[in-house]
Amino acid sequence: MSSEGEGGFHMVDVSLITSGSRRAMLRTDDGVRIEAVYEPSTASVTDTAVTGTAVVVAHGFTGSADRPAVRRAARVLTGRGAAVVTFSFRGHGGSGGRSTVGDREVLDLSAAVRWARELGHARVATLGFSMGGSVVLRHAALDREAEGRADAVAAVSAPARWYYRGTAPMRRLHWVVTRPAGRLVGRYGFGTRIDRRAWDPVPLSPVEAVPLIAPTPLLIVHGDRDAYFPLDHPRMLAGAGEAELWLERGMGHAENAADDELLARLGDWLTRG
Numbered sequence: 001m002s003s004e005g006e007g008g009f010h011m012v013d014v015s016l017i018t019s020g021s022r023r024a025m026l027r028t029d030d031g032v033r034i035e036a037v038y039e040p041s042t043a044s045v046t047d048t049a050v051t052g053t054a055v056v057v058a059h060g061f062t063g064s065a066d067r068p069a070v071r072r073a074a075r076v077l078t079g080r081g082a083a084v085v086t087f088s089f090r091g092h093g094g095s096g097g098r099s100t101v102g103d104r105e106v107l108d109l110s111a112a113v114r115w116a117r118e119l120g121h122a123r124v125a126t127l128g129f130s131m132g133g134s135v136v137l138r139h140a141a142l143d144r145e146a147e148g149r150a151d152a153v154a155a156v157s158a159p160a161r162w163y164y165r166g167t168a169p170m171r172r173l174h175w176v177v178t179r180p181a182g183r184l185v186g187r188y189g190f191g192t193r194i195d196r197r198a199w200d201p202v203p204l205s206p207v208e209a210v211p212l213i214a215p216t217p218l219l220i221v222h223g224d225r226d227a228y229f230p231l232d233h234p235r236m237l238a239g240a241g242e243a244e245l246w247l248e249r250g251m252g253h254a255e256n257a258a259d260d261e262l263l264a265r266l267g268d269w270l271t272r273g
Contacts, residue, residue: 026087026115028107032097036087036112037065038119039074043081053151053271054083054121056112058132060157060254061101061173062190064093069255073127076260080267083121087112089132091193098195099186101177102134103203109139110148117147125152125270130228130254133158134206137237141204141212152270154219157254159229160207160236169228169253210240218243219269221262223251 026034055077059070065086074084089108091099099105109126116124128136133155140153165171176182177194186192210218220243222234231247238245251257258266 024115026111028090028104028111030104030107032090032104032108033095034087034090034108034111035065035094036085036115037074038115039078039084039086041081041083042078052083052121053081053123053125054085054116054119055125055127055267055270056085056087056109056116056150058105058109058112058126058128058135059086059089059092060130060132061099062092062186062192063129063132063255064088064095064191066093067255069258072260073255073258073263076263077127077267077270080264080271082125082267082271083116083119085112085116089135091195092191098193100195100199102131102138103199105131105135106139106142109135110143113139113143113150114147123151125154126150127154127266127270128156128158129258130157130159133254137206137209137213137218138204140216140218141209150216152217152219153213154221154266154270155206155237156221156258156266157223157226157229158206158220158233158237160205160233160240162202162205164229164233166230167228173228207236207240210237210243212241214242219246219266220244221246221248221266223248223253223257225250226253226257228253 021039026036065088077084088095089105090097113124126136136153137155140150176186183194186194220234220238
């Protein structure tokens with residue numbers, strides 16, 4: 001799949017942003033407009049957890065920057081000493097383009113990471129959930145440029161390989177993505193505009209990306225009650241390279257299942273730099 005470019009880049013004045021929250025429209029390298037939100041840390045300046053790290057949060061399929069679970073994640077992370085950039089992938093929320101379900105979304109994440117650096121953050125970590133988890137892995141492997149790279153990476157509930165249909169939720173997701181009627185459901189039922197074109201070429205898979213990430217610190221997190229991807233996925237990812245693995249007891253899938261305690265631990269891991 002591929003998204004057509006559209007729109008222009010909204011320039012932002014850093015001096016107006018660093019003292020508070022700010023929304024902006026970013027433009028990816030292929031010309032797609034991406035909505036993004038910046039929120040500074042709310043931790044006390046005397047808090048030893050404050051490191052100046054910005055965490056860029058990549059949501060799951062059908063999510064957006066304004067979904068409650070994403071906003072909750074931002075709230076917890078800013079309370080742990082991180083500034084946070086949330087954004088909506090192409091085809092989601094107020095962003096342009098159409099979703100390519102993890103392929104060209106790497107360009108969306110790169111734009112958000114570059115924005116975090118433009119705001120003055122020398123250290124930028126990425127945190128992705130489900131589809132966003134696959135994107136942060138692929139981004140860390142593919143974007144090694146100074147402005148676009150990640151300094152630490154955490155993937156939560158991420159798939160290890162493409163085209164997985166071993167669970168009922170994934171079979172339903174494939175119907176949504178690949179069938180005309182399913183894409184209508186995605187657009188009008190979930191607010192997600194999906195590209196009808198098949199991947200060409202098939203992008204690097206998450207498990208193929210992992211060996212290319214080192215020496216960047218990598219964390220794989222997965223729930224043992226994930227209805228989408230069973231535990232062979234995180235184990236395959238962690239075994240493919242240098243990664244820390246957290247298997248969370250009783251946890252389901254992605255940002256909706258990540259409680260405040262897990263988000264706090266993720267914030268501590270991502271900001272410990």
